[in-house]
Amino acid sequence: MIKLTHPLSAALLVLCAGFSTSALAHNPMCECKAIDAEQIKCTGGFSDGSGAPGVTLDVIGYDETILLPGKLGADSTLTFKKPGAEFYVLFDAGPGHVVEIDQADIESP
Numbered sequence: 387m388i389k390l391t392h393p394l395s396a397a398l399l400v401l402c403a404g405f406s407t408s409a410l411a412h413n414p415m416c417e418c419k420a421i422d423a424e425q426i427k428c429t430g431g432f433s434d435g436s437g438a439p440g441v442t443l444d445v446i447g448y449d450e451t452i453l454l455p456g457k458l459g460a461d462s463t464l465t466f467k468k469p470g471a472e473f474y475v476l477f478d479a480g481p482g483h484v485v486e487i488d489q490a491d492i493e494s495p
Contacts, residue, residue, distance in 0.1 A: 412432040412433050412434035414430070414431075414433075414477060415431050415485065416429070416430040416475070416487060417487075418475055418487050419493045419495070420468070420494050422495055423468070426466055426467075426468050427463055427464070428463065428487070429462055430458050430463075430479075430485075431462050432479075432483075437462035438462045438477075438479060439458055439460050439461070439462050440457055441458050441462075441478070442457055442477075442479075443456045443458050443464050443476070443478075444456060444475070445469060445476075446473060446474055447471050448471070448474075453469045453471065453473055454466050454469070472489060474487060474488045474489060475487040475492075
């Protein structure tokens with residue numbers, strides 16, 4: 387058992403405990419690839435290897451309109467038709483777990 391004799395010792399212990407939990411956090415990951423000239427497939431997940439079924443993945447125009455609202459399927463993917471307008475993909479698993487992918491960063495087939 388740790389004996390805390392100084393008042394600041396307890397505060398430091400709590401502060402260190404908070405840092406250790408953030409070290410275990412997982413970061414969001416999303417990758418989009420063009421299947422062909424018309425179709426794009428995005429796969430989402432987390433850096434700990436877990437998938438992201440049901441997580442929001444929206445296709446958004448540069449004017450901020452949602453061109454295609456979506457959610458990742460059971461296999462953590464979403465395939466959609468490439469929009470005619472300029473766009474980006476927004477993977478949103480909640481606060482601090484957001485990834486944006488611009489159309490210029492989507493790999494071609």
